[in-house]
Amino acid sequence: MLTSLFKAAAGAVLTLAATTALAEEITVTDVAGRQVTVDAPVNRLILGEGRQIYLLGALQPETPFEHVVGWREDFSQADPDNYAAYAAKFPEMKQIPTFGGFKDGTFDVEQAAALQPDVVLMNLEAKAATEDAAYDDKLAELGIPIVYVDFREAPLEHTTPSMRLIGRLLGEEERAEAFIDYSQAQMARVAETIETADPQRPRVFIDRAGGYSDDCCMSFGPGNFGKYVELAGGSNIADGIIPNTFGRLNPEQIIAADPQQVVVTGGHWDAYVPGGDWVGVGPGADLAAARTKLEGLTERTAMAGIDAVQTDNFHAIWHQFYNSPYYFVAVQRLAKWFHPELFADLDPEATLRELHERFLPVDYVPGYWVSLKGD
Template sequence: MVLFTGCTSVHAKNLPERNDSVPSPSIICLSSDTAELLVIIGAGDHVIGVPESLVQNQPELLQFLPNAVSVGDAKRPDNERILELKPDMVMFISAMRPATAGTWEAAGIRAVPVESHKAGDLPKIARELGTLTGHDDKAREYAMFCEETLALVSSRIHGGRGSGPVIYIESYSDYVAYGNVSAADSVITMLNCHSLSGQVFFNATRISNEWLVTRDPDFIIKCIIPDNDKTMEGEYARLRDRPGLSTMRAAQENRVFVVNGNFLFSPHAPVGMVYLAKAVYPDQFADVDPDTVLQNYHRRFLHANETGSALYPVPWGKHGSGGLNP
């Protein structure tokens, strides 16, 4: 079994092969993305612990996680609770490995880094988790959906790597730009675009307003996680209000967007790619409806309709034209 570790998704043999003579593994997921991916492949009942952030921000997943309880903060989980639950393994994002991971290993619990938020990695990770949990069929279906969706995107984008427009993509924190080892930078690369900050910075880096204005990128994209206090519309208005932004090409040509990070850095990532691809290349994706792709994802894998927003504003109107649907 191969899993991914580190920010660059380096391959490492961390997980054991499935053993049919022993019960399927019990798992604590400190990453909401990995918990969602296990739900998608039909293995939600393997999950016995999740971060409090999932309970608060993604309660719709809880119906598919019947055995899961909160283990607190993803970075600083309740270690006593984890040891009491006695999982076979704890999965987490490699960059957020808790300091208490050593105590799990001493208790015979596997500490397993899993990166479930990069679109290009998801098919392989899904298949591996399917093998581990005995849910190969649904994992294969999801992996094929990802591959078909990403193939749709790549087939419409002409030119080589870096031949597209320059995009500035900002993290959840104001004026903190993503670096070239981020999932955000990989999205820009897959769109054959130039990442303004990825060309300069390795890690996420705080920039000045002047730095951005003087470089005048073709597109400006701000990532947020909507909640009761933060809406896509409100954050867009706040972004457009920044000093000097009105003088930039992106603002003057209506190429400033707010994107919901839940759709771009999660098992939704291939769907999020369709939204961004249509925003950046409207002519090539004129007959593709991202909303249809999103609803298909939710009906097939979460058995529900999605009511959230992936992108704001939506330049093609409430419903995209056409109906191509992986």
């Protein structure tokens, strides 16, 4: 049965060739270092994660779903606020077939093949699971290439090449370079000031998805938000304890480190933890309610007596900055919290508004952060 499905899908792929006569065969190198041959510009695309629309939206803001024939069902659950904004403007996206995940083994190869994709865009973190389940071999048998991108595991290193890679696949190289130039210019506004001033770095604890569960506490090692802290002029207390990008600190480690700044990453996660203690920040968030939840998180054992609680240097920021090409906004926001005097003239909200106006399909709506300091 499986073989017959593969053969049927392979036949369908061959019949599609006539519609792609204008495509040019190119070889690209993905972020996994693999050389992949594809027909470009790509006409039919499967997103291995729904939140890859953050990248596509920046490249094709007028028609971000034009080439998407299937995607993983995570956007609506992990980022319901932006999902609603996109759905209001592009209602056709609700009709796009959805898939399970590669990492949890629920991806349906036959369903994917029946959609006749030119390429499957996969997140780097799913590579091991994809190969273990032989999804790559099964798709290769059907002539469907996988291209790996990354904007989570190593966003500082991989977002730019990922954006450039997708730009080439879609024939949007110029747009990709414009976005890259903008993001690098925004990062430089922080990097140059920190390098010149060489300020004393506050001890910082990043509370990853604080309140999502009763366990405390998830955090970041030297990568992702841990790297954002360093670039923003802080010192990540998990650096040297958590060896990789993601991990945990126990309450005793946090209390002993006595962080001077705490930053909780938050979002609206009713799909996962209904009514949880997570801090609901994101576009259109009720910031009064978010602040109340943030205050509640200061009462956990791990926060007992720490400097950040005593001085109200306790903040929350949109979790998806860890998983999108908008990381430079988070770095600016952290820098202004850590060094308000140095960055008195920096306005992260203005940066985020400009990002939407220049590059993104949906309008800017505030609500991406809140602080017990009130700023």
